[in-house]
Amino acid sequence: MEYNEALSQISEIHAHLAKGEIYRGFRSIPVAISGLVGFAAALLAPRLSPSSDLFGALEYWVVAGVICGLVGFSETAVNYVVHEDAPARRRSRRVLGQFVPGLVAGTGLTWCIARAGDAYLPMLPGLWAVVFGLAIFSARPYLPRASGWVALWYLAAGLLWISIRPADAWQFAWIVAGTFGIGQFGAAVVLFWNVERLDHV
Numbered sequence: 001m002e003y004n005e006a007l008s009q010i011s012e013i014h015a016h017l018a019k020g021e022i023y024r025g026f027r028s029i030p031v032a033i034s035g036l037v038g039f040a041a042a043l044l045a046p047r048l049s050p051s052s053d054l055f056g057a058l059e060y061w062v063v064a065g066v067i068c069g070l071v072g073f074s075e076t077a078v079n080y081v082v083h084e085d086a087p088a089r090r091r092s093r094r095v096l097g098q099f100v101p102g103l104v105a106g107t108g109l110t111w112c113i114a115r116a117g118d119a120y121l122p123m124l125p126g127l128w129a130v131v132f133g134l135a136i137f138s139a140r141p142y143l144p145r146a147s148g149w150v151a152l153w154y155l156a157a158g159l160l161w162i163s164i165r166p167a168d169a170w171q172f173a174w175i176v177a178g179t180f181g182i183g184q185f186g187a188a189v190v191l192f193w194n195v196e197r198l199d200h201v
Contacts, residue, residue: 021091021142022142022143022144022194022195023091023092023095023139023142023143024195024199025076025079025080025084025091025092025095025096026076026143026187026191026195027075027076027191027196028188028189028191028192028195028196029075029188030071030072030073030074030075030076031072031184031187031188031191032184032185032188033071033072034068034069034071034072034184035068035180035181035182035183035184035185035188036181037064037067037068037071038064038068038176038177038180038181038184039177039181041060041061041064041067041068041173041177042173042174042176042177042178042181045057045060045169045170045173046170048060049169052168052169053118053169054118054121054122054166054168054169054172055114055118055121056169057121057169057172057173058110058114058121058124058172060173061125061172061173061176062110064176065128065176065180068180068184072184076092076096079092080092091142094142095139095142095143098135098138098139098142099135099138099139101135101138102131102132102134102135102138103135105131106127106128106131106132109124109127109128109131110124110128113127121172122165122166122167122172123161123162123165125158125161125166125172125175125176125179126157126158126159126160126161126162126163126165126175127158127162128158128176128180129154129155129157129158129161129179129180129183130154130155130158130159130162131158132154132158132180132183133151133152133153133154133155133158134151134155136148136150136151136154136187137151143190144190144191144194144195145194146190146193146194147187147190149186149190150183150186150187150190153182153183153186154179154183157179157182157183158179161175161179
């Protein structure tokens with residue numbers, strides 16, 4: 001019984017210490033590139049998604065969002081598979097797990113609103129931003145403190161776009177690209193200044 005209690009206490013101590021450490025798995029360059037990909041997607045939208053309806057824009061941006069996500073997490077995934085040891089992988093799973101509820105919620109909202117009809121589609125860019133901002137807030141104990149400003153940007157921008165609602169596919173494209181592009185550039189600056197720069201001092 002005492003042995004099990006000791007193991008439980010050790011696990012709690014490890015979890016507490018992990019919360020006090022800044023996670024170094026996210027890197028600034030892939031995050032910044034994901035923002036660039038978002039802007040490139042907005043520029044290419046008239047050619048690749050010429051449809052003027054918002055449902056066509058939704059399909060286009062779901063694909064673009066998946067690509068941006070893969071780019072942003074690419075180095076994190078490579079490090080997890082190739083370079084990290086068992087404790088580092090546990091830490092990565094713990095931090096990345098904070099984003100899973102937001103990913104599930106964003107996917108669910110997209111599916112439900114797409115089924116509800118065109119009238120609700122203009123709210124999606126704002127809802128995506130709000131959900132992503134909340135996911136960053138959820139992971140903030142493991143991230144640099146300045147990441148709170150990035151999360152706040154997503155929340156504020158998301159609420160603004162929900163209230164305004166894009167009127168056409170062109171506005172939809174630039175609201176998505178602008179919100180997430182600026183947010184990803186901001187996240188890249190935070191990561192570089194608060195993690196990578198200090199690692200080389």
